[in-house]
Amino acid sequence: MSEKTPYEKLGVSETAPFEEIQKAKDHLSQKHSDSFETMESIESAYDAIVMERLKLRQEGKVSVPDNIRFAEHQREISSKFPVSNFKSMFHWVQQFIDIPSFNDILLKTGIFLALSLLVGFLRPQSSLTPLFLALGVFVNIYFLNKKENKFNRALLITLTMLSLGMIIGGSIIQLFYDPNTTREFSQSFVSIIVFFIFWLSSSFLH
Template sequence: MSEQNPYVKLEVPEDASFEEIQSARDRLVERHPNDERARQEIEAAYDAILMDRLRKRQEGKITVPEGIRFAEKLAEKSSKTATLAKVPESPAWLQQTLDRPSVTEVLVSAGFFTTLGTIAVLNPGSNPNKPEDSLAFLVALGVGFTMYWLNRKEQRLGRAFLLTIGTLIFGGLLTVFLLQFVPPVGLPSTTLVTLAILFLFWLVSSFLR
């Protein structure tokens, strides 16, 4: 073989493994730390061997390890991996609206509204033949708690008031609309509306700010 043979340049046999070729390249590069020309010749020989292995692989003569691939294919694979790994960020307005409450905060608000809901089911106001003032009182308590719970997060009383009133109106209208399509469940419609509003109050007070 001539001295231009890349295998001779790297001092490895033509049947050397990929790991042996890499090791030889690294060893020779370390041997010439200050000789740029020698380093370039070593890198050129290494590249020539990779191209020779790829050519033989395409011809079906050898199986090239996964580590030996065209540079552009490796770059393409890395780019796809980076793209898949990148998670798009939420819009700024959404990040400013949503809240990530602690478990304690969720449990406190859930306990409060669960208590109100239980009273709504058991109190006399759930009887259609009796006054419903107690249900209105429970909703009023829910309004007060929701405003307080929202305001304590960012000290924005106006925003807390709008969110609370909006939830109250939306919950009432939505529940009345849905009750037209839901069969009776053993509770008066006023009680069901109250329970739905209290549930929405819990969601808004816990997960919005």
């Protein structure tokens, strides 16, 4: 069985306009963003088509959009810089990043901001701080679990973020230590840092 051509890999014909090829590449990249090998295959097929179209353009047989002509220069510097490694790293990081909708981020911002304000205003009543912190833990687990319906993953991430927030908050307090700093203030400050990290993880972590 012969290997697929770059056009077949992208699911387009050899006579397809470049706009169609670009759309096909973007669609497949989004669909298979979690597969490193498939992404590499898509990128290789797209690059092969671009190089072929550029060669045909130089021979006057086909026209290529102006924004693609820079690919010639990119090919020249590819031997000097590990561009493929950068692309791979970008795709690897991209699969862990989520872009929330405006309503989604507004809801999470409102909840964690409300918890932070309650902890700050109720600072003298330190017995309530752990209660609000526990509430923040449950809220973060709920939002993370809602994305992919993986409770264990949501629980693990939340506990990791909780530990991270406590370490960062405690370190900041130690760095700017004031003998007059009360235990209630320390608890409130650390809780607010934790809520901020919960907001980041529930909003932008995929």
